[in-house]
Amino acid sequence: MTPHEDGSRDLGVLLDDIEAASKLTAKRRELSIKSTVDNAASALFERGALPDELARIVELLTVRNRLDQSSLGSLVRNLYPARKVSDDVVLRVVGALGHGQHKPSLALQSLLVRWLVMVYHLLEKTGILSQTYGVLFNLLDTAAIRPQLCHLLALVTRRKHVRPFRIQAILGLSRQTGSDPALVGLLRVFKNYYPEIIVGESTKGRAAAFKHPDPQWRERLEEIRRQHTERYDDGVRNGFAVNHALARQMKGAKLTGLPSVRTQHAQEDSITLEEIDNPEFFAQNLEKIELPTQLVAILADPLLQKLMLLRPDAEGFSRISNWLTSSMSEIASGDADPSTFLDLVEIIHEYTASTKNFPPLLVGFFRAFFQLYKQLLRPLEHSLLDNTSESQVALLNFYTRLLRRWTVAIREKVDFDALPKDSVPDLINHVNGLALTLTQTSPSVPTYLVILDFYSSCASLFSQRPILLHVEITIPPALLIYILFFSGSLPTISRLGGVLAAYKRSWEAVMTPPAMRALTERERKQINTFNGFLMDLCNCIWRGRAFGTSDLNAQGCRIPRSLPPVLESYLHSVDSDLALAAAFGLSHSPVLCMQSIAHVRELEDEVDEIRARHAGPVTQASLGQLANRGGLQLAWQEYRVGVLQHLEEKGFEGVSELMYNTMKNLAKTKQ
Structure with a gap:
């Protein structure tokens, strides 16, 4: 038995005793647990904790138990990871933060967040903390752990995390706490990404430097990891x-x-x-x-x-x-x-x-x-597909990466005439069928977003003028567009809008006089279809004419003409004031209504004196009634444009991008 194995066994026995003692009050224990904790802390200081041991200790630290705070603090202060820190350990620590009967004490929570700061560079996936950013940020009002949280957030923060509502939240907390240095320090990190947004005196106060909490602890950690690598190399x-x-x-x-x-x-x-x-x-x-x-x-x-x-x-x-x-x-x-x-x-x-x-x-x-790519892809698909949606998603991800690689290769070519021009349209048509299959085998938001990854790559390829001169535009199938639009997911609708807007710009680049090139026969067959689902989506979101067919190119979302009266009758039985034509607009859509009324609430909060607030959903008539009651003075068009801007600020810019690129009057307003 090697010394390492022996030490592992000894620490395991100590942890067994500590775990057993944590379930008993001090009076019910036969022996004092203090010496056992001290021995475990010494072992951790000498050789660090292996992944399994680390997981056991963190589990012990993150659930309120019968151990005294001194013992728990000793364990966390000597918690030196010998290897990478797993996602499960990180999530367990994050989940233990905040107020709750079964949560560890706030003093122990501050030590745990401090520990995350010190082992940040050892996380197996640093992105795991980015995924929990909202949870961590919402805990800033807990004063006992705020300094450590600000330090951790300063490490994790990237441009995507800096949002206006977070800036306002930090400013509000800073005013309440008398310009807490930790909050000021975090606000300065935010300002590094958007200096034009954060102005005034907010960032001029005394700020935390966010230095390493314990340099000696870091040196000991490095020594433990060096010894671990030299003595117990696992072959990696x-x-x-x-x-x-x-x-x-x-x-x-x-x-x-x-x-x-x-x-x-x-x-x-x-x-x-x-x-x-x-x-x-x-x-x-x-x-x-x-x-x-x-x-x-x-x-x-x-x-x-x-x-x-x-x-x-x-x-x-x-x-x-x-x-x-x-x-x-x-x-x-x-x-x-x-x-x-x-x-x-x-x-x-x-x-x-x-x-x-x-x-x-x-x-x-x-x-x-492999003379033809189809001959190569056919055996690939046969070997990969196993009648599960997971294998279909994996295949679609492959095709997305393949198309991106082709885009790079085509862009680097000097002689475009030598390119196999039909390969891109053929691949897209092939994937069209796979995408429709996935909407049946795995009708979920993650799957829809994977599908949109592929079509985003298509739109990116067609957005490049040199490529567009030589490669035919190939659109997604209309049925797929309607399935994604009625998915009930705002990220899906936003991504879809962005893809369609990019496609529309490509069509315009080809067709606007002087035309880049003549449309191929296959493109001429597609253009009416594309205009059709563009008009249908705009009728639903903007024009209050959902499922209508009277407008040029409108296809009524391709539902049977016998269905709208049935839907209208059902909707009237649920809400007599709501018409089917407006049910998928900005105000009433199940996907967009929350963002729309949130925009109105923000406008109302900015007004000092207001006698009435809008109950929602907003209509042109209700805005006039609201103004007469002493409420917000807001025009219908101004409200709708404001909702689009609100969606952009929340990261759902695809909806407004589609509207501005499709509705001519709206585009003129923006200009």
């Missing part, structure tokens, strides 16, 4: 050392031609890759490093990949291409074993995933195996 490589075990790690044992890194005839004043063992040494000697004798080892060695990326060498890449050409010739001629091809593909996959670069030589090689 950091990418800054040569892969000496390459030959043993290769799954394709028959591909013996791929060498490991070896540098022969090195000069006295040069450094070889075999000598590198950490990023600092690598960076300091980057220009002195001698290229290894067999550069083709780059296909499997991360350190050599980094060297060639930072110090490109044309001759070196030529040597790599020569080796690949030779190997591929043997495979193509049949001289190599069939399994060798699969081994080579696996190596190329790992190289491409690591370097984000696909060698041009390989394009011709794979083209020889």
